Amino acid sequence: MSSFLKYEQDGHIVTLTMNDPERRNPLTGNNAVPEFLEAIDRIHRDSSVRAVIITGAGSAFCSGGNVRDMDRYAQMSGMQLRQEYRLGIQQLPLALFNLEVPVIAAVNGAAIGAGLDLACMCDIRVASEQAKFAESFVKLGIIPGDGGAWLLPRIIGLSRASELTLTGQMIDARQAAEWNLVSRVVAHEQLLATAQEMATAIAANPPHAVRLAKRLMREAMHTRLDTLLEMSAAYQVLSHQTADHREAVSAFIEKRQPTFSG
Secondary structure: OOOOEEEEEEOOEEEEEEOOHHHOOEOOOOOHHHHHHHHHHHHHHOOOOOEEEEEEOOOEEEOEOOHHHHHHHHHOOHHHHHHHHHOOOOHHHHHHHHOOOOEEEEEOOEEEOHHHHHHHHOOEEEEEOOOEEEOOHHHHOOOOOOOHHHHHHHHHOHHHHHHHHHHOOEEEHHHHHHOOOOOEEEOHHHHHHHHHHHHHHHHOOOHHHHHHHHHHHHHHOOOOHHHHHHHHHHHHHHHHOOHHHHHHHHHHHHOOOOOOOO
16 A cells, blocks of 8 residues: 555554645545555455544645646546546545445544545544535535535535535534534544544444445435335345344343354
């Protein structure tokens, strides 16, 4: 793994740290997207991983697109630029959406543009009191090209997503919590410990149940109730037949801590 993304595993938990603090951890004009895709594929293939944390090094979580890199877009044809998006940044929301392992965004600082959208691609967002958020594409005369227009309204509702997207204004961590953009705000020095505690609580559960529950919630974002219920029935059949389910029931009856093998 090269230098932009630091991959660390402690037991069942992987922490991915965007590691370009001098440039505030941008997602374009560097190798960020390929490294994220490589890391996600590695996690997908490693059944020992039960939870993932994404955070940033330095004062920012992620500054989004590298503005200094955008001049080259004007030199491309329309079709070239379309492919640049389709084969570049747009691969990231698809990869994170389809990753069955739960992902926690530990937002340590500014999450701007595609940086905010990256946080929205995660399942859970925890913010430092120093975090700030902006869907700022409009300030540069562009639109959210990375799925933010799909993700943000589903998280905070259409009215508030429209306010953020159409004004480009920044909100602080307190307002982000009020708008349900993040599930909690903690002291800056407690951010990673809080995310790790949450990841540990997730990893303590039967991994098949966690993965299937995440998949159901993801599918529920864009499917009908009857379709989701049919899917739930199929997943429940699989769950009832696992050794971890039998262990959970036995441990409950015997009043002991369960041991899940995955």
